[in-house]
Amino acid sequence: MYGSKDYVSIPVSDSAPTKKSRSFSLIRIWKRATRCQKNLIFLVLLLTVLSILMYSNQISKIEEEEMEAANQWRQKRREAQKIKSHNIDTGQIGDNQIQLPQLDDQKKKALQELENKIQKDFVENPDPLDIPGPKDENLIGDAMISQAPRTERQVFVVNMMKHAWEGYKKYAWGHDHLHPISRRHDDWFHVGLTILDSLDTLYIMGMKTEYDEARNFVANELSFDKDVDVNLFECTIRVLGSMLSMYHLSHDRIYLDKAVDIGNRLIPALSQSPSAVPYSDVNLKTGKVHPPKWGPDSTVSEITSIQLEFRDLSFLTGDMKYKDAVDKVSLHVHNLAGKRDGLVPMWINANRGNFRAGSTLTVGARADSYYEYLIKLWLQTGCTESMYIDDYLAAIKGMQMHLIGESIPSGLTYVGELLGGRTPSAKMDHLVCFLGGSLALGSVNIKSQHPKVAKEHMQLAKNITNTCHEMYARTPTGLSPEITYFNLNQDVREDLVIKPLDRHNLLRPETVESYFYLWRITNDTKYRDWGWDAAQAFEKYSKVPGGYTSIKNVMDPRNTQPMDKMESFFLGETLKYLYLLFSDDRNLLPLNKWVFNTEAHPLPIHSLK
Numbered sequence: 045m046y047g048s049k050d051y052v053s054i055p056v057s058d059s060a061p062t063k064k065s066r067s068f069s070l071i072r073i074w075k076r077a078t079r080c081q082k083n084l085i086f087l088v089l090l091l092t093v094l095s096i097l098m099y100s101n102q103i104s105k106i107e108e109e110e111m112e113a114a115n116q117w118r119q120k121r122r123e124a125q126k127i128k129s130h131n132i133d134t135g136q137i138g139d140n141q142i143q144l145p146q147l148d149d150q151k152k153k154a155l156q157e158l159e160n161k162i163q164k165d166f167v168e169n170p171d172p173l174d175i176p177g178p179k180d181e182n183l184i185g186d187a188m189i190s191q192a193p194r195t196e197r198q199v200f201v202v203n204m205m206k207h208a209w210e211g212y213k214k215y216a217w218g219h220d221h222l223h224p225i226s227r228r229h230d231d232w233f234h235v236g237l238t239i240l241d242s243l244d245t246l247y248i249m250g251m252k253t254e255y256d257e258a259r260n261f262v263a264n265e266l267s268f269d270k271d272v273d274v275n276l277f278e279c280t281i282r283v284l285g286s287m288l289s290m291y292h293l294s295h296d297r298i299y300l301d302k303a304v305d306i307g308n309r310l311i312p313a314l315s316q317s318p319s320a321v322p323y324s325d326v327n328l329k330t331g332k333v334h335p336p337k338w339g340p341d342s343t344v345s346e347i348t349s350i351q352l353e354f355r356d357l358s359f360l361t362g363d364m365k366y367k368d369a370v371d372k373v374s375l376h377v378h379n380l381a382g383k384r385d386g387l388v389p390m391w392i393n394a395n396r397g398n399f400r401a402g403s404t405l406t407v408g409a410r411a412d413s414y415y416e417y418l419i420k421l422w423l424q425t426g427c428t429e430s431m432y433i434d435d436y437l438a439a440i441k442g443m444q445m446h447l448i449g450e451s452i453p454s455g456l457t458y459v460g461e462l463l464g465g466r467t468p469s470a471k472m473d474h475l476v477c478f479l480g481g482s483l484a485l486g487s488v489n490i491k492s493q494h495p496k497v498a499k500e501h502m503q504l505a506k507n508i509t510n511t512c513h514e515m516y517a518r519t520p521t522g523l524s525p526e527i528t529y530f531n532l533n534q535d536v537r538e539d540l541v542i543k544p545l546d547r548h549n550l551l552r553p554e555t556v557e558s559y560f561y562l563w564r565i566t567n568d569t570k571y572r573d574w575g576w577d578a579a580q581a582f583e584k585y586s587k588v589p590g591g592y593t594s595i596k597n598v599m600d601p602r603n604t605q606p607m608d609k610m611e612s613f614f615l616g617e618t619l620k621y622l623y624l625l626f627s628d629d630r631n632l633l634p635l636n637k638w639v640f641n642t643e644a645h646p647l648p649i650h651s652l653k
């Protein structure tokens with residue numbers, strides 16, 4: 045309130061000297077001083093100035109020394125870092141042959157000690173930044189040809205990639221697949237599939253010369269205007285997936301144009317179906333669609349593993365027709381009757397839109413990536429669409445109830461099947477080995493809402509990945525067969541039963557894919573060692589002068605019976621996951637920013653709903 049006393053008075057002494065009177069009295073003192081007193085004052089002043097100068101000189105000397113010490117420390121730290129990551133200077137990217145470094149015993153010991161320490165630190169003190177989580181709006185265009193120094197093991201994988209690429213270039217350029225022994229090729233979609241599947245691997249590995257060759261092919265030779273029937277799923281995950289990935293990584297407009305072109309040519313498989321279930325095949329030129337040639341039904345995996353890609357295409361173009369088309373499929377399958385505790389029958393009919401009654405329940409061929417995409421679709425849009433996570437959690441529960449068991453005598457966790465929807469079978473495809481990685485990825489992302497389930501899933505992830513490792517480690521070649529049966533008979537002393545017709549290895553990625561996820565998420569170095577063993581086995585038994593080949597018999601190292609085929613996913617997935625597994629750079633495609641499609645093409649996590 046105004047009017048009352050709202051200030052305090054400070055008494056000012058009448059005798060306080062003013063500035064003028066103070067300087068005046070100093071001059072008076074100086075004038076009155078004797079000569080001797082003046083000399084003394086002068087000397088004191090001189091000494092004061094000199095000591096100030098000396099002191100400041102001393103300070104800058106100390107600063108210099110400190111800076112020098114800091115530089116030395118940084119240098120030492122860089123060296124320690126070098127040992128830790130087996131780093132080597134690989135010279136110019138695109139050189140013909142990359143030299144492998146030799147580690148002496150002392151360095152090996154230092155490396156081991158460092159790895160133990162990192163492992164211990166991680167367990168005691170996990171880095172919150174490493175835990176994948178949703179959301180990052182500004183991902184588009186994390187442009188990055190990897191220029192980072194590579195580890196010894198990465199160099200090994202780059203050399204594998206070079207060998208595979210050179211064989212393909214020499215004997216199959218422009219065709220879909222290389223036959224590395226006969227030095228011939230085959231065509232499936234007639235689009236140079238191996239080139240397309242390899243693009244982002246070359247890019248991520250920093251293989252500039254080879255990447256430029258591939259990019260030139262896309263710019264100057266690639267045409268989708270072909271009178272050829274393609275499988276919607278395979279073409280989506282390999283071709284559309286690759287174009288989208290490359291656009292996100294490089295910002296190169298050519299890839300977006302190609303993505304739109306192939307997306308538009310594939311979309312009739314969805315739009316022309318009388319039901320919400322797409323047809324399996326579509327003609328790239330005419331847009332004519334049809335079910336598979338060998339039967340009336342599509343597989344569940346093929347109709348539910350195109351969503352990441354088409355949603356991303358909508359995200360990039362702003363045209364919702366792609367997203368709407370695939371969302372319709374997902375919603376339909378979500379609501380469809382005939383599932384058993386979240387598990388889907390593997391056949392579904394495009395004309396009628398229903399599951400085929402009595403279909404086998406499996407996590408292997410024909411259903412696998414349905415489960416993989418549930419968790420990844422939830423992650424892709426920043427964990428916002430509950431339908432996917434609900435179905436995912438239900439499905440994993442269903443697997444635990446009906447499909448998962450333990451073998452005798454070692455208690456290996458396997459994921460079997462219900463044949464005809466009823467009869468249990470302890471049969472596990474190599475394809476199932478993706479599940480360890482997906483479970484681990486899911487586990488860290490559901491942890492805050494479902495801590496107990498997350499823990500259970502992580503344990504399951506480790507157990508299944510361990511089983512997949514055994515599927516490699518227990519064969520004489522160190523390579524897994526395509527199909528493994530698990531022993532449930534008390535009288536038999538071997539867990540794995542490998543039938544003669546199941547002994548082939550197609551250079552598949554699923555196991556090393558799970559090693560990659562488990563390594564990134566747990567930091568347990570055993571996954572890297574297991575991946576290294578697998579790489580060595582591919583090198584020993586699948587490498588031929590013309591490239592890498594699938595083999596027919598993993599059980600006989602002296603007679604592996606090469607099948608003369610190098611699948612595009614060997615370059616697109618297997619070698620990419622190995623390279624990432626061996627990378628010390630956790631910022632190379634971090635799992636909280638990128639989601640890999642089922643052909644290992646990374647797409648950004650965003651918030652499109």
Ligand code: DMJ
Pocket residue numbers: 413475552553554613617642643644
């Ligand atoms: C790839 O085309 C994909 O990973 C797909 O999901 C399963 N089959 C092959 C690799 O094994």
